[in-house]
Every structure is written in C-alpha cells, then in structure tokens.
Amino acid sequence: xxxxxxxxxxxxxxxxxxxxxxxxxxxxxxxxxxxxxxxxxxxxxxxxxxxxxxxxxxxxxxxxxxxxxxxxxxxxxxxxxxxxxxxxxxxxxxxxxxxxxxxxxxxxxxxxxxxxxxxxxxxxxxxxxxxxxxxxxxxxxxxxxxxxxxxxxxxxxxxxxxxxxxxxxxxxxxxxxxxxxxxxxxxxxxxxxxxxxxxxxxxxxxxxxxxxxxxxxxxxxxxxxxxxxxxxxxxxxxxxxxxxxxxxxxxxxxxxxxxxxxxxxxxxxxxxxxxxxxxxxxxxxxxxxxxxxxxxxxxxxxxxxxxxxxxxxxxxxxxxxxxxxxxxxxxxxxxxxxxxxxxxxxxxxxxxxxxxxxxxxxxxxxxxxxxxxxxxxxxxxxxxxxxxxxxxxxxxxxxxxxxxxxxxxxxxxxxxxxxxxxxxxxxxxxxxxxxxxxxxxxxxxxxxxxxxxxxxxxxxxxxxxxxxxxxxxxxxxxxxxxxxxxxxxxxxxxxxxxxxxxxxxxxxxxxxxx
Amino acid sequence: xxxxxxxxxxxxxxxxxxxxxxxxxxxxxxxxxxxxxxxxxxxxxxxxxxxxxxxxxxxxxxxxxxxxxxxxxxxxxxxxxxxxxxxxxxxxxxxxxxxxxxxxxxxxxxxxxxxxxxxxxxxxxxxxxxxxxxxxxxxxxxxxxxxxxxxxxxxxxxxxxxxxxxxxxxxxxxxxxxxxxxxxxxxxxxxxxxxxxxxxxxxxxxxxxxxxxxxxxxxxxxxxxxxxxxxxxxxxxxxxxxxxxxxxxxxxxxxxxxxxxxxxxxxxxxxxxxxxxxxxxxxxxxxxxxxxxxxxxxxxxxx
Numbered sequence: 042x043x044x045x046x047x048x049x050x051x052x053x054x055x056x057x058x059x060x061x062x063x064x065x066x067x068x069x070x071x072x073x074x075x076x077x078x079x080x081x082x083x084x085x086x087x088x089x090x091x092x093x094x095x096x097x098x099x100x101x102x103x104x105x106x107x108x109x110x111x112x113x114x115x116x117x118x119x120x121x122x123x124x125x126x127x128x129x130x131x132x133x134x135x136x137x138x139x140x141x142x143x144x145x146x147x148x149x150x151x152x153x154x155x156x157x158x159x160x161x162x163x164x165x166x167x168x169x170x171x172x173x174x175x176x177x178x179x180x181x182x183x184x185x186x187x188x189x190x191x192x193x194x195x196x197x198x199x200x201x202x203x204x205x206x207x208x209x210x211x212x213x214x215x216x217x218x219x220x221x222x223x224x225x226x227x228x229x230x231x232x233x234x235x236x237x238x239x240x241x242x243x244x245x246x247x248x249x250x251x252x253x254x255x256x257x258x259x260x261x262x263x264x265x266x267x268x269x270x271x272x273x274x275x276x277x278x279x280x281x282x283x284x285x286x287x288x289x290x291x292x293x294x295x296x297x298x299x300x301x302x303x304x305x306x307x308x309x310x311x312x313x314x315x316x317x318x319x320x321x322x323x324x325x326x327x328x329x330x331x332x333x334x335x336x337x338x339x340x341x342x343x344x345x346x347x348x349x350x351x352x353x354x355x356x357x358x359x360x361x362x363x364x365x366x367x368x369x370x371x372x373x374x375x376x377x378x379x380x381x382x383x384x385x386x387x388x389x390x391x392x393x394x395x396x397x398x399x400x401x402x403x404x405x406x407x408x409x410x411x412x413x414x415x416x417x418x419x420x421x422x423x424x425x426x427x428x429x430x431x432x433x434x435x436x437x438x439x440x441x442x443x444x445x446x447x448x449x450x451x452x453x454x455x456x457x458x459x460x461x462x463x464x465x466x467x468x469x470x471x472x473x474x475x476x477x478x479x480x481x482x483x484x485x486x487x488x489x490x491x492x493x494x495x496x497x498x499x500x501x502x503x504x505x506x507x508x509x510x511x512x513x514x515x516x517x518x519x520x521x522x523x524x525x526x527x528x529x530x531x532x533x534x535x536x537x538x539x540x541x542x543x544x545x546x547x548x549x550x551x552x553x554x555x
Numbered sequence: 556x557x558x559x560x561x562x563x564x565x566x567x568x569x570x571x572x573x574x575x576x577x578x579x580x581x582x583x584x585x586x587x588x589x590x591x592x593x594x595x596x597x598x599x600x601x602x603x604x605x606x607x608x609x610x611x612x613x614x615x616x617x618x619x620x621x622x623x624x625x626x627x628x629x630x631x632x633x634x635x636x637x638x639x640x641x642x643x644x645x646x647x648x649x650x651x652x653x654x655x656x657x658x659x660x661x662x663x664x665x666x667x668x669x670x671x672x673x674x675x676x677x678x679x680x681x682x683x684x685x686x687x688x689x690x691x692x693x694x695x696x697x698x699x700x701x702x703x704x705x706x707x708x709x710x711x712x713x714x715x716x717x718x719x720x721x722x723x724x725x726x727x728x729x730x731x732x733x734x735x736x737x738x739x740x741x742x743x744x745x746x747x748x749x750x751x752x753x754x755x756x757x758x759x760x761x762x763x764x765x766x767x768x769x770x771x772x773x774x775x776x777x778x779x780x781x782x783x784x785x786x787x788x789x790x791x792x793x794x795x796x797x798x799x800x801x802x803x804x805x806x807x808x809x810x811x812x813x814x815x816x817x818x819x820x821x822x823x824x825x826x827x828x829x830x831x832x833x834x835x836x837x838x839x840x841x842x843x844x845x846x847x848x849x850x851x852x853x854x855x856x857x858x
Contacts, residue, residue: 407673437635439673
C-alpha cells in the first residue's frame with residue numbers, strides 16, 4: 042500500500058473527527074463561569090451552525106436570525122463536498138465510530154429497519170412550521186449535550202472527586218500528601234468546578250445510551266436511519282460537487298461495500314451520493330485503485346429526497362397534527378404554580394417554541410438551579426429549563442444562561458436589566474415561618490435578599506415566647522413590587538424540607554394563544 | 556486556642572488511632588479577668604499606610620506574626636458585591652495585611668471565607684482574589700472553601716451550643732487575623748468581628764439566627780482571633796449585610812485594630828451612632844468574659 046495515499050485519506054479524516062470532538066468537549070467544559078462577566082467562547086457553536094436547529098427555530102418564529110450565521114459555513118461545506126459533516130466533523134459520529142471499534146461483536150448483516158431519518162426531519166420541521174418545537178428531542182447535539190451535561194459529566198466528576206475525598210477523609214495523612222496535588226491538578230484541568238445534580242438524569246441517559254446501543258445492530262445506525270440533521274444535510278448535498286466515481290459497485294470486486302459506514306450502496310450496487318459521508322474509506326481500500334473522488338461542477342440530475350411520496354405526505358400530515366394535539370393538552374390551562382423560567386426567558390408560549398432543549402443553560406447555571414422540566418407543562422415542555430430554588434437560586438449579578446442560549450429563548454441581559462428581571466414572586470407560608478409560627482427570631486431570607494432596598498421587609502411586633510414572656514420579634518413580609526423572584530430566600534430558608542417562603546410563578550393563566 | 560493539642564488530636568484521627576467519628580475538644584485560654592485591651596483606631600485615605608499606621612501602636616505585625624508562622628487572614632467575602640458597595644472587606648486592606656504578614660516572615664498566608672453567594676462570584680467581584688494575585692507571591696493562598704475540611708468541634712464553654720463544625724485551616728493557624736467589614740445587619744443590628752466567625756464554620760448557618768447573639772459568643776469560645784482588624788474604610792448604614800445602593804455607604808477611611816474582638820466590636824458600634832450593648836453578640840460575649848465591652852475600660856489609641 043502506498044504510504045502517502047494511506048496517510049492522505051483515512052488518517053486525516055480521523056484527525057479531523059478527533060479535533061472536532063475535542064472542540065465539542067472543550068466548549069462543553071467552557072460552558073461555565075469564566076471568572077469574569079463574559080464567557081468569551083462560542084460555547085453554543087455546535088447548535089448555531091446546525092442547519093436543522095436553525096431551520097426549525099426560524100420556521101417556528103418565521104424570522105431570519107443572525108445568531109445562525111455559522112450555518113452558512115456548514116451549508117456551504119455540504120454544497121461543495123456533500124455530507125462530509127457526518128464523517129469529518131460531527132462529534133456524535135466520532136463517538137459512535139469509537140464505540141463501534143470497542144465492540145467485540147461487530148454487526149455484520151444489514152437489518153431491514155426502514156430509514157426514518159427523513160420522516161423525523163419532515164415531522165419536526167412541519168411541526169415547527171405549525172408552532173411546535175420538537176427539534177431538541179431528535180437533534181444529535183442536543184441529545185449528546187444533555188447526556189453529557191446531566192449524566193456523564195456529573196457522574197465522572199462525582200466518581201473522581203468521591204475517590205479522592207475518600208482517600209483524604211479516611212486515608213492516612215501521608216497519603217493525602219501524594220493524592221491531593223493530583224486531585225488539585227485534575228480539578229484545575231479536567232474536572233468541572235462543582236458537583237452538579239439534575240432532575241431525572243435517567244431519562245437523558247437512556248436516550249443517549251440508546252443511540253449508542255443502536256450501533257450494536259448496525260454500524261452508524263443512528264446516522265443512517267434516524268438522524269434528522271443527517272437527513273437535512275443529505276438533502277442539501279444533492280447538488281454537491283465532490284463525488285465518487287464509479288457510481289456503482291464494480292461487479293467483479295464489491296470489496297468496498299462492507300466498509301461503507303453509511304450504507305451508501307443500494308440494492309443494485311448503486312452508490313447514493315446523498316448517503317455518502319465522504320469518509321473516503323472505499324478510496325483507501327480499493328484493490329484496483331479504481332475509486333476516485335472528483336469535483337464536477339454541474340450534475341445533470343440532482344438527487345431527490347430519499348422518501349416516497351406517500352411517506353412524505355404522511356409525515357407532513359402527522360407533523361402538522363402534532364401542534365394541535367399539543368394545543369388541546371389541558372396542562373396549558375393549569376400552569377404549574379411553582380414552575381419558574383430562567384431570567385430573560387421569553388413569554389411562555391414563545392419560550393417553548395424557541396427553546397431547543399439543548400441543556401446549555403442548565404450546564405452553565407452557576408448555582409445548579411436550572412433543571413430540566415419533566416411533564417409539568419405538558420409533554421412538549423420536556424427538558425426545557427426551570428429554576429428550582431431549593432436546589433439553587435438565581436444569582437443577582439449572573440446572566441450566564443442568556444449568554445449561552447443558542448436561540449435567544451433566554452435573552453441576554455445586561456447586569457442592570459438582570460437586576461430588574463422578574464421571574465416570580467416570593468410568598469410566605471406563615472404557618473411554618475419561624476417568627477410567625479414559633480415566635481422565634483430568624484429573617485435569614487431578609488438577610489439574603491439581594492435587591493438593593495430589600496424586597497423582604499419586617500415588622501417588629503411584641504409576642505409571647507414559650508415561657509409567656511413578652512418578647513420583641515421581627516416578622517418578615519414581601520414587598521411585591523420589589524421582589525424579582527430570584528429564589529435565594531427559598532434556597533436559604535433554614536427550615537428542613539420545604540421552605541417557608543416559596544417563589545410562585547408570576548404570570549399565571551393560560552399561555553397558549555391559539 | 557491550644558493549637559498544639561488540636562494538631563495532636565487531628566493527627567491521631569487521621570492516623571486511624573481513633574476509629575469513631577471524631578469530635579475535637581478545643582478549649583481556648585479564656586481569661587478569668589479581662590485585661591484592659593489596647594485598641595488602635597486609624598484614619599487615612601491610603602489604605603496601605605492606614606493598615607501600617609493602625610497596627611503600629613499594637614507593636615506592628617511583628618507582634619503577631621513570627622517567622623515561619625502559618626497565618627490565616629479571614630476577611631468578609633460573603634457577597635457578590637463590588638468594593639464600593641461595602642458588603643465585603645476592602646481588597647486593599649486585605650492586601651496590605653497579607654503583605655505585612657509576609658514581611659514579618661509568614662511561611663504561608665491563607666485567605667478564605669465561606670461565602671453566602673456563589674464562591675467564585677464573590678471572590679472575583681469583591682476584588683479580593685485579584686488584589687491578592689497582584690502580590691504575586693506563592694506563599695499567599697487564596698482558596699475557595701473545601702467542604703472536606705470542616706471538622707466537628709465540641710464547644711465546652713458554650714451556653715446554647717455544644718457542638719459545631721469548624722474549618723480545619725482556621726483552627727490550625729499559628730496566627731488567625733480576623734478582618735471583618737463593619738456594616739448594618741437587620742437581625743444582628745450590626746455585623747462586626749464576632750459575626751465574621753460565620754465564614755469559618757460549617758453546617759446549616761441559618762439555624763444560628765434563632766439566637767444569634769449567644770450562638771456567636773459560643774462559637775467564639777472555640778476560636779479567638781489573635782488580631783482583629785475591623786475595616787471601616789467605608790461602612791454600610793442600611794440594607795445590610797449586602798447593601799448595593801451607594802447612597803447607603805459612608806466613606807470614613809477608618810480602621811480599628813485590637814487583640815480583643817469584643818472590644819473591637821464595641822468600639823465599632825460608635826461609628827454607627829450605636830452603643831456596644833445594642834449588639835446582642837457583644838453583650839453575650841462580654842457576659843462570658845470573652846472580652847471587654849465598656850469603652851471606658853479600653854485603652855483607645857488614635858493612630
């Protein structure tokens with residue numbers, strides 16, 4: 042084998058894959074408080090240059106959005122080279138390739154499972170057109186990011202820190218002298234700053250894990266048969282200039298066919314350029330040196346969408362029906378009273394439209410307050426962010442979630458705007474609050490209230506203590522006009538279990554404007 | 556506090572000699588009779604000079620930090636607020652104290668606080684982390700609180716608390732310098748030197764607010780600062796302990812230094828037009844002979 046040829050093809054591609062995987066993981070790690078006000082890295086890049094997400098969001102808002110300008114790069118790349126994104130850039134594809142190599146039993150046969158990637162794409166795009174955002178549930182980066190942020194990263198962190206903590210707390214002192222510098226080094230470099238916990242991590246894990254499990258059935262099963270981003274890229278690549286020659290399997294050889302990760306060869310050995318991710322593996326292994334990839338400016342026949350007319354119409358109707366199924370969900374009439382959205386979030390209906398459930402805001406939240414919603418706002422609210430004050434509160438000066446949101450569902454707020462952004466209103470439970478219920482001094486909530494002139498005030502009253510003595514006590518109350526609902530009062534309330542002051546959602550009532 | 560005894564106990568535990576969950580007994584040498592404390596008050600616009608000037612009547616930093624000492628400087632970094640907002644100790648005051656400790660030959664100067672807001676935001680926006688980084692000396696360590704270092708301590712002299720967890724590094728220090736900021740606090744009246752102990756204790760601190768004066772006094776039987784420097788360069792008069800409005804802040808360029816934390820607190824109340832007995836923790840600590848509260852019993856030196 043010619044060495045220069047060997048190096049040119051497969052290794053360059055693998056290096057590219059690994060580089061982009063590292064870029065993805067690097068940006069993931071940088072999705073955190075940077076020690077100054079502005080993050081300064083395009084941490085949401087993989088969502089901003091994602092044409093599927095961009096199209097879905099722009100269809101639902103029916104506006105052109107500047108934030109998605111990086112999409113032009115991916116589209117341009119695809120128009121020239123075809124679906125190279127899948128084999129050269131996509132971090133999910135890279136991880137699947139790595140996973141495939143780790144499998145002991147390689148899947149041999151092709152399974153008869155139909156390709157539903159076009160269906161998934163059409164259903165979610167049409168649903169978006171009619172006002173329902175589903176992109177985040179099927180987009181590979183959203184699935185990957187959520188899995189990493191909610192499960193993989195916290196689990197890795199807790200197992201590493203737990204190991205070193207155990208050594209530190211239970212091991213002999215001389216051992217800490219060795220283990221602690223290693224630990225501190227890891228903390229500064231690889232590990233996230235803080236331990237995070239998330240609601241129902243299992244769901245996100247199962248979804249991500251399933252994508253990997255599919256790899257045991259068939260190589261790149263997800264990419265070939267399910268990925269809506271891949272389907273869209275494959276549609277864009279219909280005019281691509283960089284194509285394989287010959288257009289069919291050579292009947293005498295066919296040795297490249299089993300190497301094709303994307304299953305680009307049809308039943309009659311026809312090579313589908315729209316399936317091909319230009320991994321160049323066939324070029325590398327061809328014993329006859331017959332396979333070439335060449336540029337040709339115009340093709341007589343563009344490739345059509347790989348879906349039958351019947352299926353196309355069916356998917357369209359299904360996609361159009363879903364928003365209406367959502368609209369008649371009674372959950373929207375009775376909004377969850379304690380479901381708080383991040384600061385700067387759009388109005389509820391609009392927010393649910395534009396939010397792609399990528400998990401960036403929940404990853405970046407400095408107090409771990411933002412958590413994935415389950416079914417509190419109906420089935421279409423799944424994985425959208427909500428603030429749970431008992432787990433963490435909204436930092437007064439922090440605007441990180443608005444900085445990382447790739448779609449503007451959470452608006453970027455200046456510090457001053459943030460100070461006046463209302464996400465809810467605090468309400469006391471006087472049956473439990475210590476100064477009311479037990480005549481005991483407390484007002485920890487007042488101490489922590491970050492509003493400059495304090496949204497929690499108190500009244501000094503004389504009450505009887507347990508011995509019947511008259512004592513002076515400070516009983517707190519909320520000044521509703523000042524309260525921004527940051528939830529620090531609920532977070533810091535010293536009562537065990539549920540707090541005696543809770544932040545309620547401010548805008549109650551139906552939020553659907555159909 | 557008997558540092559040697561504490562370290563002995565601690566090494567016993569970490570060597571596995573004591574298997575049960577340890578509770579440390581630390582009994583500070585509480586004075587039977589309060590000695591008339593020296594209290595130095597300085598005013599200067601340049602905070603580096605101010606610190607030096609205020610410490611001079613007490614014998615300068617050399618009187619507290621010996622060569623090779625491990626020093627802990629405990630400022631208030633509790634809130635995500637800027638220096639002008641007067642919720643945290645002024646970064647230049649902290650820096651000046653740390654520099655003096657280094658000059659006196661400290662082998663290590665640790666600066667930390669258990670914050671109320673997110674630690675990274677507090678350390679950054681208070682300006683203290685940057686101020687210390689600008690010293691550029693590897694002996695200065697400005698670290699976030701490490702939760703593993705809280706260890707349970709029996710409070711033998713406590714009236715209403717008999718056990719609480721304390722930060723190991725603060726207990727083990729050769730010299731513990733308490734550098735609170737003087738400011739308004741609705742529940743406690745003012746937050747001063749005694750309340751600064753909140754930053755080195757573990758546990759659910761909110762619980763302590765039900766009887767804050769006595770609890771603080773009890774906690775201070777465990778750890779008695781070798782030196783207390785109250786930062787009153789600017790004081791927060793209202794909406795404490797966080798403030799925010801610059802109109803609540805009064806700039807007076809003042810520093811109070813003494814070995815007696817109760818005396819420091821008592822004197823600081825006068826800056827707010829209050830009396831020492833208005834602050835429940837000062838009163839409780841005085842009642843337990845932890846320090847002097849009567850202003851006429853102090854040797855007040857205007858530096």
